[in-house]
Amino acid sequence: MARTAINTFCMARSLTMEYRIGATTFMAGSLLVAGALALCALPTPVRAEPPPFAYDSARERPFRTPAVTIRYQEPPPEVPANPADVEPPALELLDLSIEELSQTQVRVPALEQEVTTVSRQESTVGRSPVAVFVVTQEMIRRSGATSIPEVLRMVPGLQVVRIDSNKWSVTVRGFADRFFNRFLLVQIDGRAVYQVINSTVSWDAVDVMLEDVERIEVVRGPGATVWGANAVNGIINIITKRAADTQGGLISSGGGTEERGFTSFRYGGNNGSDLNYRVYGKWFDRDNGFNANGDAQDDWRAGRGGFRMDWTPTECDTITLQGEIFEVHSGRRDFLRPLTTGPDFFFTNTEDEITDGGHLLSRWSRDLGDDSGWSLQAYYDRFDRRSTNQIIDASIDTYDVDFQNHFQLGCNHKVVWGAGYRFYDLHFHPSGFDGGFHVNASDETVDLNRVSAFVQDEMTLRPDELFLTMGIKLSHNDFSNFEYQPTARLLWAPDEQQAAWASFSRAVRTPAYAEHFSRITGVAGPGTSFFTAFPNQEFDSEEMFAYELGYRAQPTDAFSWDLAMFYNKYDDLLVRRLTPVPLMPIVVLPTFPVTTFNGMDGETYGVELSGTLDVTDSWQLYGQYTFLRMQLHADNPVDAAAEAATEGLSPHNQVYLMSSWDMGCNWELDLIGRYVDILPQFVDVPSYIALDLRLGWYPSENLELSVVGQNLTDPHHPEFGSTGAGTLRSPTVELQRGVYGMLRYKW
Amino acid sequence: MTRNILLTLIVCGVWLATSVCNAQTPVKDERQVKATYLYFFSQYGTWPENAVPDAQGQFIVGLLGPDPFGGYFDALKGKTVAGGKIKIEIRRFESSNDYKPCHLVFISPEAADNGEGTAEQRLAGLLKKRNPHVMIVSDSPGLATAGAMINNFIAADGRVHLEINRAEMQKQGLDMSPKVLQLSIVHLVP
Incomplete structure (x- = not known):
């Protein structure tokens, strides 16, 4: 009743x-x-009709040839008055095979970068009414980064924190946390790696072969309308190359002080006509971080292997099959203390988390021409994490099927719609004891279902100039039932060199399993309960309204910049509160029951500015500045501490500068400087400046040798402090200076 | 402090250690990439016997309009086709009025102030004067359906892509090897 x-x-x-x-x-x-x-x-001014394009008549300027405007209009200085007088420059590329030539990159202007995340269709950055940033393969290579989160440091609006060697917090526009990076959706080739037990991304188990990444698209701001719940503050879409673009062999291997060793291998082949494939393997071993109180116990080792196969039985059909298996070992040390202010290392729990799993994904896409087509995708994904002392033991099996269709409606509407179903099968096993440490005693199996459908329409209000995009996503999940997530976006592109946009959206973060069902008890010694995290089945979705404005321009061939501003309003934010619980079992020692509430609202606002400048043909500068403020308000004064505790984990200011210089004689020099403001929540985490340096050399087209120095400015510094829930704490681990050498060979 | 000085020294050392010469990095000058494609078309294309009657054992590559290649076009001269038996000869034509039969001709996308200011006008002129077996390559949107057989463009993925109008090629007794046609950058024009 x-x-x-x-x-x-x-x-x-x-x-x-x-x-x-x-x-x-x-x-x-x-x-x-x-x-x-x-x-x-x-x-409407009279506009000249754009020339017709047979291959893609629906797009206003389908494959614009930016290069024509960029390089060909310059008077070619190398051409002498009489060509016969001067030795022409050598055609070094003649040594390549035609396949290698077809993979050769030439520079693409910023606004012409391809993106598919925004509307789940091919578009360009210049035509996207969102704050979007594209990390290209070339940027990955020249950054010297060896993991995905490290690559993401360059993206404006992102806060990338290496908490210890193997733990990362990657967030967009605030809400950094060790355990719950809950507002960001991450996908690899259409497969979500968002972890449903406690709403986060387990970055230690997320990896790809970086050499085979086509690009990483990062959308800041809600993308929930087309991508679904939990894309609240942003989406990261990692897109790997098609198998046809990874033909031949590649081996990349190296090692150093922090990067103790790594090797990636790929081989791509084909059947001579319509089927291309690649197989790959990757392994790495990374060193511990620095901990003032001894060994940080956070080394990180992983191995994975997989394949991708693309089959084009007809000109308009593509069938993709890809799969992977992996195993990751990530060290961890946490401690419980009897009081939240008590001394550290009261009881410690030191163990390796072993994660294994894999996935199998198939996708059938049909291109119907005239900007229309459909794709059907299904995948299975397994994520099984247990720790050497069985403190953690859980697995997630995900089954997902997704359909999407896009078409032209009349001449002014580009419609995309889709529907999807996802089924999760969670297994929890009884937790063991480690040094008096015990987490969860339940042994259970939980099934979760999620159904969703979306529709989005891009309307051309004025041809080639003004576009309005409106869409809505409806979904149902087992925790918060029905959710709707609408968006409206306006883009004004007065010419090809600039565009301004504005948007309004609503997005939700649906509750996680841990918040609704699981009771987690931290016990130190038989019969003693130090803390218990209670589930709350009343816990509802956290919601956000986003108001965004942006402008991007390429005033000259050599310079482009992008500005985005946002004001996000949050309601029903998560708060964890220590509350007295009326019916406690026999209590021997002080107990700290923790319950999850929708107990906070707030606003965040910020500005993100980025720009690229080609100083000369061989020297490029890239920079970005991110400003963020968070103002949270707890509904109940009891939770006031949660305001500062959340706000204080995100820096107000971040700067990233990169200089890429082709020095000639096949040498490359890249310098990266990063500034990150203080995290006010921690007394021991000051602002820092980090410097990375990469020196690369190509003795031949196929061979690359490089030396990379990372975090060169000091022997070690922390990027994050000690955090935890209640009395559970993790130590502050500092990031050390590291140097590694690498060899990459292609054939 | 010592560390910073050391770092500065390393950086300066690297600067000094390298002298200026041709940069060779993964991101290429697109002029070179496109000129190299012309070379590969000469290798992988097929022409009927005596496609150019007065060729005298040479393979003739023409450039119609202003040179957009910045010297790389001239580098084709003296290269060989058919396993080293036939030498490549290059010819330049200011407008289609000057055109002489070629095996392969590239229509410049650049503006010019003679009678043929645009690539479209050059193509129209060329179609009237051409020898039947010339492979026409262009670098301007839309030309692959207007009589050109191969059209270059740079796609958003940062690579030079090719639109190939194979029907037009075959109509003129020409063809292109499947090795080229199956490349992921090739878009067959229906």
């Missing part, structure tokens, strides 16, 4: 909320539409 009453109350509450949200959405949507219509009503 009581339960029914609660349910009714909840329904009433959520109905009221939905009404309120609906009204706000509608108003904001109307404003955007009204603005767009007002602009439309202006007299």
